[in-house]
Amino acid sequence: xxxxxVVDDDAALxxxxxxxxxxxxxxxxxxxxxxxxxxxxxxxxxxxxxxxxGMPPHEHTLEEGLQVLDWLxxxxxxxxxxxxxxxxxxxxxxxxxxHGAFDYLSKPVEEGRLLHALExxxxxxxxxxxxxxxxxxxxxTLTLPVGEGVKPVRNRAEEQLLRQVLEESAYKIHxxxxxxxxxxxxxxxxxxxxxIKRPQKDG
Amino acid sequence: MELTLLLxxxxxxxxxxxxxxxxxxxxxxxxxxxxxxxxVHLDEDARNDPIEFIKSxxxxxxxxxxxxxxxxxxxxxxxxxxxxxxxxxxxDQEEKGCEVFSLGEGELQATVLLCPKSSLRGxxxxxxxxxxxxxxxxxxxxxxxxxxxxxxxxxxxQRYEMFYKHDLKNLAQFLTLLNSQIDRCxxxxxxxxLVNRLRGVLPSLEHRAQRILRFLTQKNIDTAEQQTxxxxxxxxxxxxxxxxxxxxxxxxxxxxxxxxxxxGLQGVxxxxxxxxxxxxxxxxxxxxxxxxxxxRLRDASMQQxxxxxxxxxxxxxxxxxxxxxxGLGLYLARQNFARACHGRLDAVNMPDGGWxxxxxxxxx
Numbered sequence: 001x002x003x004x005x006v007v008d009d010d011a012a013l014x015x016x017x018x019x020x021x022x023x024x025x026x027x028x029x030x031x032x033x034x035x036x037x038x039x040x041x042x043x044x045x046x047x048x049x050x051x052x053x054g055m056p057p058h059e060h061t062l063e064e065g066l067q068v069l070d071w072l073x074x075x076x077x078x079x080x081x082x083x084x085x086x087x088x089x090x091x092x093x094x095x096x097x098x099h100g101a102f103d104y105l106s107k108p109v110e111e112g113r114l115l116h117a118l119e120x121x122x123x124x125x126x127x128x129x130x131x132x133x134x135x136x137x138x139x140x141t142l143t144l145p146v147g148e149g150v151k152p153v154r155n156r157a158e159e160q161l162l163r164q165v166l167e168e169s170a171y172k173i174h175x176x177x178x179x180x181x182x183x184x185x186x187x188x189x190x191x192x193x194x195x196i197k198r199p200q201k202d203g
Numbered sequence: 204m205e206l207t208l209l210l211x212x213x214x215x216x217x218x219x220x221x222x223x224x225x226x227x228x229x230x231x232x233x234x235x236x237x238x239x240x241x242x243v244h245l246d247e248d249a250r251n252d253p254i255e256f257i258k259s260x261x262x263x264x265x266x267x268x269x270x271x272x273x274x275x276x277x278x279x280x281x282x283x284x285x286x287x288x289x290x291x292x293x294x295d296q297e298e299k300g301c302e303v304f305s306l307g308e309g310e311l312q313a314t315v316l317l318c319p320k321s322s323l324r325g326x327x328x329x330x331x332x333x334x335x336x337x338x339x340x341x342x343x344x345x346x347x348x349x350x351x352x353x354x355x356x357x358x359x360x361q362r363y364e365m366f367y368k369h370d371l372k373n374l375a376q377f378l379t380l381l382n383s384q385i386d387r388c389x390x391x392x393x394x395x396x397l398v399n400r401l402r403g404v405l406p407s408l409e410h411r412a413q414r415i416l417r418f419l420t421q422k423n424i425d426t427a428e429q430q431t432x433x434x435x436x437x438x439x440x441x442x443x444x445x446x447x448x449x450x451x452x453x454x455x456x457x458x459x460x461x462x463x464x465x466x467g468l469q470g471v472x473x474x475x476x477x478x479x480x481x482x483x484x485x486x487x488x489x490x491x492x493x494x495x496x497x498x499r500l501r502d503a504s505m506q507q508x509x510x511x512x513x514x515x516x517x518x519x520x521x522x523x524x525x526x527x528x529x530g531l532g533l534y535l536a537r538q539n540f541a542r543a544c545h546g547r548l549d550a551v552n553m554p555d556g557g558w559x560x561x562x563x564x565x566x567x
Contacts, residue, residue: 011404
């Protein structure tokens with residue numbers, strides 16, 4: 001059973017998607033816009049996010065969906081994002097993949113293809129988990145410019161790995177240092193280097 | 204002897220005078236050339252926006268020799284006064300030494316009152332006439348361009364198409380999933396689950412469908428019977444359709460073409476989705492004032508008063524400050540209310556410094 005977040009501004013559609021996914025035995029949470037989605041992502045751990053790109057107040061551009069994808073890159077989670085959108089395919093698929101989406105589906109899509117995409121996302125997620133548990137390896141996906149040397153590549157990989165471990169350890173420096181096999185001073189140095197700040201707790 | 208001395212002196216004075224006059228005329232011509240260049244540039248910058256054109260060229264017209272310039276714009280059913288104030292007389296009543304010009308037609312008309320400075324004489328008056336004629340022609344072109352833009356703009360038509368395509372794709376996706384859910388359900392528990400879920404989502408689905416229909420057709424609802432209904436209940440229904448939270452005070456019954464009235468309400472409430480505070484409910488006050496029903500709507504984002512121009516432009520077709528907005532919502536809402544109950548939708552400044560949408564529907 002997977003934890004799934006459906007982000008779509010169309011109430012009828014997100015409910016029908018929820019019904020389908022619940023019927024498959026998954027737990028489903030709903031979000032109607034970017035703010036609700038980020039709030040849900042803050043509070044709960046999800047395996048898969050179905051993300052619409054056009055939502056209020058920018059219903060007809062990619063802006064809101066891309067902001068959710070960017071937020072996920074800044075706050076890495078062990079989840080896969082499947083974009084499900086009615087926006088112009090060539091433009092939105094390119095942007096979504098560039099911003100870290102795992103898969104892309106164009107509305108309207110048949111139930112079978114939708115469930116197949118979900119199955120694939122969960123397969124990747126499970127095997128990445130296995131990779132961590134059995135081989136102690138982390139799979140990173142980076143989008144980088146080619147031709148600027150290897151230093152930016154190293155930095156981006158270092159930053160992403162650090163962000164991921166920080167998120168998972170709830171920003172506990174000691175735990176982060178232990179998991180990355182670094183000393184605490186190194187972690188503080190990297191936090192400063194990449195301008196990473198501990199998130200403010202609500203209330 | 205005296206004559207031989209005087210003649211050269213006269214010739215020198217005459218020569219200097221001629222040179223000075225020629226220089227003066229040259230400078231005047233340069234000034235006019237400069238003014239014309241400015242007007243042409245501002246005309247290009249305004250891009251078929253007559254209001255912007257008038258505002259940006261006022262100072263230049265003063266420099267050209269206008270003492271008073273007042274424009275009354277009939278702007279999609281609103282009246283907007285621009286330029287100098289005219290005391291006690293309307294723009295179409297000619298004052299001494301002033302001229303009145305009527306430009307445009309239909310939903311976009313301008314009445315211009317233009318008074319030259321009384322000190323303008325001779326060549327300066329002639330040069331002012333040149334600038335004036337150019338300005339009037341540019342303004343007429345701006346008005347015509349605006350009308351043409353509204354009716355013919357390919358870009359807006361594509362945007363228009365994109366709007367209903369977005370809804371159509373969502374609707375198609377919903378139907379695809381619904382169809383497969385129906386196929387899957389082979390026991391009563393599953394059917395019950397499906398029906399319960401549908402019950403919750405049908406209002407928003409209906410809203411989507413209505414929105415598509417509104418784009419695709421203009422139904423002649425005027426031939427339908429007027430209905431009497433409770434306003435508060437109807438607002439709640441439409442608010443649920445568009446997924447907007449509302450807090451209503453007061454109530455009244457209204458006789459109107461209900462489908463048109465609901466479309467008008469949808470247009471106003473959808474405006475709050477794009478421009479309002481989504482975490483706060485839209486507060487709505489309803490008052491039955493005997494001769495008519497007054498409804499005011501506002502939310503926490505409407506704390507600053509609107510300028511006269513903002514109040515007018517808000518209802519202009521295709522004018523929007525939102526990237527995702529088509530700019531037709533409030534324009535159509537106003538038209539729908541007018542047809543539904545002979546009502547009038549306005550944006551009004553409130554005594555507390557903020558503003559609200561105000562709908563007045565007369566009774567009877």
